[in-house]
Amino acid sequence: MRTLALSAPLLLWSSSALAINMLSVGYTGGSRASxxxxxxxxxxxxxxxxxxxxxxxxxxxxLVAYDVIVVQWNSSTELDVSWDTKMSTYVESGGGFWxxxxxxxxxLGSLASRSSVGCSPGxxxxxxxxxxxxxxxxFVNCHIVFGEWDTDxxxxxxxDGENTTMLYxxxxxGRVILSGPDHDYxxxxxxxxxxMNQYAFVLNIVNWLGSESDACVPVTWYADADGDGYGxxxxxxxxxxxxEGYVSDSSDCDDSDPAAWSPSMWYDDFDGDGYGxxxxxxxxxxxxxxxxxxxxxVATDCDDFDAGIYPGxxxxxxxxxxxxxxxxxxxxxxxxxxxxADADGDGYGxMDTMESRCGEGDGWVLDATDCDDTTASVYPxxxxxxxxxxxxxxxxxxxxxxxxxxxWYADADxxxxxxIDSATxxxxxxxxxxxxxxxxxxxxxxxxxxxxxxxxxxxxxxxGSIDGPESEDASMWFxDADGDGYGxxxxxxxxxxxxxxxxxxxxxxxxxxxEVCVEExxxxxxxIExEGYVSDNTDCDDGDADLYPGAxxxxxxxxxxxxxxxxxxxxxxxxxxxGEADADGDADTDADADADEGGDGGTxxxxxxxxxxxxxxxxxxxxxxGSPWMALVGLLALARRRND
Numbered sequence: 341m342r343t344l345a346l347s348a349p350l351l352l353w354s355s356s357a358l359a360i361n362m363l364s365v366g367y368t369g370g371s372r373a374s375x376x377x378x379x380x381x382x383x384x385x386x387x388x389x390x391x392x393x394x395x396x397x398x399x400x401x402x403l404v405a406y407d408v409i410v411v412q413w414n415s416s417t418e419l420d421v422s423w424d425t426k427m428s429t430y431v432e433s434g435g436g437f438w439x440x441x442x443x444x445x446x447x448l449g450s451l452a453s454r455s456s457v458g459c460s461p462g463x464x465x466x467x468x469x470x471x472x473x474x475x476x477x478x479f480v481n482c483h484i485v486f487g488e489w490d491t492d493x494x495x496x497x498x499x500d501g502e503n504t505t506m507l508y509x510x511x512x513x514g515r516v517i518l519s520g521p522d523h524d525y526x527x528x529x530x531x532x533x534x535x536m537n538q539y540a541f542v543l544n545i546v547n548w549l550g551s552e553s554d555a556c557v558p559v560t561w562y563a564d565a566d567g568d569g570y571g572x573x574x575x576x577x578x579x580x581x582x583x584e585g586y587v588s589d590s591s592d593c594d595d596s597d598p599a600a601w602s603p604s605m606w607y608d609d610f611d612g613d614g615y616g617x618x619x620x621x622x623x624x625x626x627x628x629x630x631x632x633x634x635x636x637x638v639a640t641d642c643d644d645f646d647a648g649i650y651p652g653x654x655x656x657x658x659x660x661x662x663x664x665x666x667x668x669x670x671x672x673x674x675x676x677x678x679x680x681a682d683a684d685g686d687g688y689g690x691m692d693t694m695e696s697r698c699g700e701g702d703g704w705v706l707d708a709t710d711c712d713d714t715t716a717s718v719y720p721x722x723x724x725x726x727x728x729x730x731x732x733x734x735x736x737x738x739x740x741x742x743x744x745x746x747x748w749y750a751d752a753d754x755x756x757x758x759x760i761d762s763a764t765x766x767x768x769x770x771x772x773x774x775x776x777x778x779x780x781x782x783x784x785x786x787x788x789x790x791x792x793x794x795x796x797x798x799x800x801x802x803x804g805s806i807d808g809p810e811s812e813d814a815s816m817w818f819x820d821a822d823g824d825g826y827g828x829x830x831x832x833x834x835x836x837x838x839x840x841x842x843x844x845x846x847x848x849x850x851x852x853x854x855e856v857c858v859e860e861x862x863x864x865x866x867x868i869e870x871e872g873y874v875s876d877n878t879d880c881d882d883g884d885a886d887l888y889p890g891a892x893x894x895x896x897x898x899x900x901x902x903x904x905x906x907x908x909x910x911x912x913x914x915x916x917x918x919g920e921a922d923a924d925g926d927a928d929t930d931a932d933a934d935a936d937e938g939g940d941g942g943t944x945x946x947x948x949x950x951x952x953x954x955x956x957x958x959x960x961x962x963x964x965x966g967s968p969w970m971a972l973v974g975l976l977a978l979a980r981r982r983n984d
Contacts, residue, residue: 436549657698
């Protein structure tokens with residue numbers, strides 16, 4: 341067991357076998373050579389194997405408990421083996437570090453600057469005592485090719501021309517090796533020359549990594565009497581180097597006949613289901629079938645880690661290819677059910693497209709109630725719309741309860757306006773029903789929103805009012821504030837500026853404004869006479885009950901009559917009185933009147949006892965702007981009306 345002290349040497353040897361604590365990292369199924377080296381007794385100490393994930397989680401304190409760390413070639417997960425982190429400290433403290441065929445040169449950080457890939461069949465690194473002992477040339481056939489190597493860290497370099505097949509070196513008190521994928525240590529101890537080379541390679545690599553010197557490590561060799569490259573397992577010797585006529589292989593079936601060794605290829609049956617793994621990586625050549633192996637005829641297992649999976653096994657719904665036919669949970673597997681295609685992905689299947697399956701997914705569902713598997717919005721329970729489609733698959737298209745259905749109304753009197761109290765829902769209009777719902781009396785065709793309102797005690801145009809002021813035959817009424825039976829009307833001119841078009845053909849001058857005036861009467865319209873109003877509009881002064889057309893002392897034009905103090909004489913003929921007496925006190929005669937015409941100062945008005953219209957400026961029924969007196973009366977009345 342090591343500590344982190346840089347000066348502490350490794351405990352390397354125990355009698356004839358190296359006592360070492362080793363940690364291997366990578367795929368568990370390929371670590372047989374490492375484990376066998378310990379179980380066979382050729383390496384003493386302890387061996388532990390961890391996954392890539394477990395290794396990445398280990399701290400430097402965890403790592404220094406091991407003398408040697410080997411990273412297997414078939415590791416697939418990215419490993420934390422950067423030289424710039426914990427691995428440099430581990431090696432400097434005396435640890436042995438072997439990375440075989442790293443997944444990415446970037447994993448090594450500054451340990452190697454760049455790399456490329458190449459092959460060199462039949463090439464082996466030069467012999468290094470304790471590292472390459474007993475490894476046949478035919479073992480190495482294709483390598484990772486590293487370009488430049490950081491000579492400040494590792495030396496010397498082992499190269500075959502331009503191809504670096506394996507790099508090794510010392511750094512501080514530790515050892516480091518990088519090798520290509522064919523420096524393999526996964527195969528078992530027994531078997532072909534290649535398998536034995538791999539096994540011997542493990543021993544040599546571990547010995548070299550764990551050793552501080554190049555001391556000899558004995559290896560078992562086997563006699564090859566017929567020179568066929570295969571040794572006799574019954575004639576082992578233990579030497580540091582291969583004696584003449586000895587090889588590391590022990591698989592020869594007949595060491596007296598170079599053509600009769602005849603080993604067969606046997607395939608690993610790791611799960612013991614009687615079918616071997618077709619991957620030749622785990623196959624061995626031997627004279628007789630080793631335990632746990634099969635011949636080539638049944639080397640057809642597609643999962644040699646599961647005894648329930650092999651050619652001919654029964655398929656079940658478990659997510660596995662049980663019978664090695666390339667299909668996982670095929671149709672008809674025991675435990676399967678009938679599923680239906682759900683092409684539109686709405687969760688409802690088409691009953692006309694079915695298949696026996698192990699589970700839902702990939703466009704298959706247990707439901708078979710979709711009536712249109714091409715439209716995701718059509719399925720049982722979907723909302724119905726007025727679209728000509730049976731959205732909810734109930735066999736009814738565009739029912740009255742559709743989300744966007746309209747309301748339709750009866751038009752009993754056929755005036756084009758419907759009765760709101762007769763609503764019927766539907767996507768289309770039922771016979772005799774219309775979309776309008778504004779009729780207030782569907783029994784009378786003359787009553788509807790478009791009818792003319794008249795004074796008949798009926799709401800003819802359905803505006804909610806009966807005999808309103810807009811009624812066609814409504815009368816105009818005028819206020820009679822003084823109660824004399826005569827109404828008073830004020831006509832007011834109201835003007836406002838309105839925008840009008842003023843563009844010319846050649847120039848856009850923008851908006852113009854024009855003054856528009858309208859006259860508004862103070863009278864009101866109504867079908868009945870409002871209280872305080874009369875139909876007459878000829879009152880001269882609506883604030884004086886004694887002043888109205890024809891009132892005592894006034895004529896029909898509200899002109900005051902002259903009071904002579906004597907009863908007027910009725911002559912029976914039209915009067916021609918000038919309103920003035922002659923010098924003798926008699927009334928003027930026609931002759932006098934005629935004599936006055938053209939005179940100098942005559943004031944004959946042609947009427948008796950009243951002012952002329954032009955003199956007073958009065959006009960019957962309305963104010964005249966030419967009469968100051970009447971204008972004053974009108975203004976006073978208007979002011980009083982506005983105040984009221």
